[in-house]
Amino acid sequence: MSLKILVVSASTGNGHVSAAIAITEEAERQGLQARHVDAMDIVTPGFRRWYRGGYETLVRRRPRLWGHLYRGSDRPYFYYQAQTGLDTTFCAPLDRMIERERPDWVVCTHSLPQPRLARIRRRVPFKMAIVVTDLYVHRMWLRGQPDLFFVPQPWSQEVLLKRLPETAGRIHVTGIPVNGAFAHAPTKAEARAAHAMSEDQPVVLMSSGGIGGGPLVDATLDLAATGAHVIVVAGRNEASRQALEHAVMNYDNVTVKGHVDQTEMASLMAMSDVLVGKPGGLTTFEALTVGIPFVVYWPFLIPGQEEGNAEFLQELGAGVIVREPSQLGSTVNGLLRDRERRAAMRMAALAQAKPNAAPDIVRILREQSGA
Incomplete structure (x- = not known):
């Protein structure tokens, strides 16, 4: 049959x-x-x-x-x-x-x-x-x-x-x-080699979802100040992408992307040290599958369905919640400096992943x- x-x-x-x-x-x-x-x-x-x-x-x-x-x-x-x-x-x-x-x-x-x-x-x-x-x-x-x-x-x-x-x-x-690209994502070394990125450079990936809502420009500038290389995925929001490109034109540590396919997104997650974003259901399980520490940025979050996802990530130890814009840069910087904590968050994520x-x-x- x-x-x-x-x-x-x-x-x-x-x-x-x-x-x-x-x-x-x-x-x-x-x-x-x-x-x-x-x-x-x-x-x-x-x-x-x-x-x-x-x-x-x-x-x-x-x-x-x-x-x-x-x-x-x-x-x-x-x-x-x-x-x-x-x-x-x-x-x-x-x-x-x-x-x-x-x-x-x-x-x-x-x-x-x-x-x-x-x-x-x-x-x-x-x-x-x-x-x-x-x-x-x-x-x-x-x-x-x-x-x-x-x-x-x-x-x-x-x-x-x-x-x-x-x-x-x-x-x-x-x-x-989730797409098989996340279950079979490259190693960090492989992904960074593919993107011509040094293995020693701290990398932060940020996305506010397919519609690209929320204060992306302000968040990007806060993260750029940490010294990490910041990759921002603006999704389908062309106006947001253009505003970002204008705002960071003098920053050499920021890369702005529009909509990316899932293979590229899996590779970007694999090469990054931290993901900053909103915890949509798919994004949450993609991040768990790759094992990337998740910083939930509350100003990006969609009220209702994503609040429970944020609490889930924090409770299992795979994510942290940043509610105030003034705390974003310091929180991410602290994670970038704490290799052991990131490793623990990665293990907690992989333990709950369902690839x-x-x-x-x-x-x-x-x-x-x-x-």
């Missing part, structure tokens, strides 16, 4: 898509029929602009409002009901795709398609699996009565069981699927289907 798997993401950020691609590529590697679909490519243009554009605008300009909406929709009241209604209505193009593809499994790495998929299953038989891409299992992930849940950590499983006790036996703790999440997910799907 050859399984047919449809993996559905939604490109409101890089993480959901990255996880979907990792699962799709692993399924294909195992000889299965697999296809990845970005729900944002098939919804109506107006909904796409509202959903993606509204998210990015709120995260960049009104993060507190976004946090309020996130927490409000975690309760079964107005925000939750309104969003579920919109998701069900505007994901209607999924109907034709499911009817045409007739998959055995639909795997969601974003909560957006779940309500519509639940409706489609009334007439087209398939099984649905949910890959939760944040440590906290928000109510939006609970829609549609999925057959399986794949969650990042045991704590995530505990949250899910409290919210839906009937999911016992349907939850698997796999971690979040085989994608193979494990595909294996479980096959087992559940007798394939």
Whole structure:
């Protein structure tokens, strides 16, 4: 029996898509029929602009409002009901795709398609699996009565069981699927040789995610003052990249990059001593997989879903949280000077890494289907 798997993401950020691609590529590697679909490519243009554009605008300009909406929709009241209604209505193009593809499994790495998929299953038989891409299992992930849940950590499983006790036996703790480039990242020496970087030069990698929000310029200047070589990844935010390049034109220890692919990002993590950024679900597990100490910079953080990720990194000893801009430079400088602490943080990260999440997910799907 050859399984047919449809993996559905939604490109409101890089993480959901990255996880979907990792699962799709692993399924294909195992000889299965697999296809990845970005729900944002098939919804109506107006909904796409509202959903993606509204998210990015709120995260960049009104993060507190976004946090309020996130927490409000975690309760079964107005925000939750309104969003579920919109998701069900505007994901209607999924109907034709499911009817045409007739998959055995639909795997969601974003909560957006779940309500519509639940409706489609009334007439087209398939099984649905949910890959939760944040440590906290928000109510939006609970829609549609999925057959399986794949969650990042045991704590995530505990949250899910409290919210839906009937999911016992349907939850698997796999971690979040990351691209194979992170599981097979080069050594520090190999990565630095590839980038023509001295092995003795302290290197700090900084990113505020795919949308490139937050006070990147100020943070970059603070880090440059440590004397380390600072590599800043501005993501898709072209305006932010241009502002950075203008601000650091007289600094010879700062490199500014725009969007980078995952192979390059894995190499940049491997060659760096410290990562400064926001703990999106995928970034968190990519950093754990490579074993790079993570400095969570609170002004970059998206309120709501990333707060729990930040606390997780700090509690397990793989990261530290910097809440005030005045503390960023001194905190990073202290880590750069303390080789033993960085080594301990690296070991703590690697101990919690789950580089085989994608193979494990595909294996479980096959087992559940007798394939």
